[in-house]
Amino acid sequence: xxxMTQSPSSLSASVGDxxxxxxxxxxxxxxxxxxxxxxxxxAPKSLIFHTSNxxxxxxxxxxxxxxxxxxxxxxxxxxxxxxxxxYCLQYSSYPRTFGQGTNVxxx
Amino acid sequence: QVQLVQSGAxxxxxxxxxxxxxxxxxxxLTTYGVSWVRQAPGQGLEWMGWISAxxxxxxxxxxxxxxxxxxxxxxxSTAYMELKNLRxxxxxxxxCARGVYNDYWGQGxxxxxxx
Numbered sequence: 590x591x592x593m594t595q596s597p598s599s600l601s602a603s604v605g606d607x608x609x610x611x612x613x614x615x616x617x618x619x620x621x622x623x624x625x626x627x628x629x630x631x632a633p634k635s636l637i638f639h640t641s642n643x644x645x646x647x648x649x650x651x652x653x654x655x656x657x658x659x660x661x662x663x664x665x666x667x668x669x670x671x672x673x674x675x676y677c678l679q680y681s682s683y684p685r686t687f688g689q690g691t692n693v694x695x696x
Numbered sequence: 697q698v699q700l701v702q703s704g705a706x707x708x709x710x711x712x713x714x715x716x717x718x719x720x721x722x723x724x725l726t727t728y729g730v731s732w733v734r735q736a737p738g739q740g741l742e743w744m745g746w747i748s749a750x751x752x753x754x755x756x757x758x759x760x761x762x763x764x765x766x767x768x769x770x771x772x773s774t775a776y777m778e779l780k781n782l783r784x785x786x787x788x789x790x791x792c793a794r795g796v797y798n799d800y801w802g803q804g805x806x807x808x809x810x811x
Binding site for chain 2: 627632635684688689
């Protein structure tokens with residue numbers, strides 16, 4: 590199984606900051622990576638698919654990139670509504686695997 | 697618009713089975729598959745498996761093999777996930793999600809397993 594190691598597990602940032610979350614795959618997954626945002630008590634919401642493609646309606650403050658097996662989600666100009674837990678998902682092979690999640694708090 | 701609407705919360709005893717439904721609207725079910733993901737209380741997301749609504753092919757994570765069955769009813773645009781021989785650690789919210797990218801999610805179904 591492909592392991593997705595997500596870091597950091599939590600972060601606290603101020604409004605207006607730019608934050609980055611990383612997922613490292615245990616083996617190559619090409620560009621088959623998605624990012625999700627989950628708020629407490631709610632279902633996850635799709636942000637990005639194919640490493641860097643924004644889901645419909647997702648603001649351009651969210652962006653994704655990759656370098657080898659390292660994948661990054663960047664949130665620019667952090668706003669209070671961006672709090673929540675972020676997860677990556679690899680869909681290169683079965684079983685699909687999620688990262689452990691990153692809890693983003695607003696200072 | 698695309699929507700996935702899941703069935704309501706369930707309370708089951710250990711050893712019982714549960715069947716969660718996921719009704720799709722706003723698109724053709726057979727065009728996309730359905731993934732099932734669960735989330736135990738306070739924990740992260742766990743992918744359980746996938747079903748192609750086109751040909752009913754399935755792929756389950758190894759640890760659920762033999763206990764889980766995913767099906768679809770294209771006549772009602774509904775996907776189902778049945779989990780058998782429930783244990784207390786199966787207590788979780790179960791989500792369905794559309795397609796390879798999991799781009800749309802159901803609202804979740806809380807399954808509580810308790811004696």
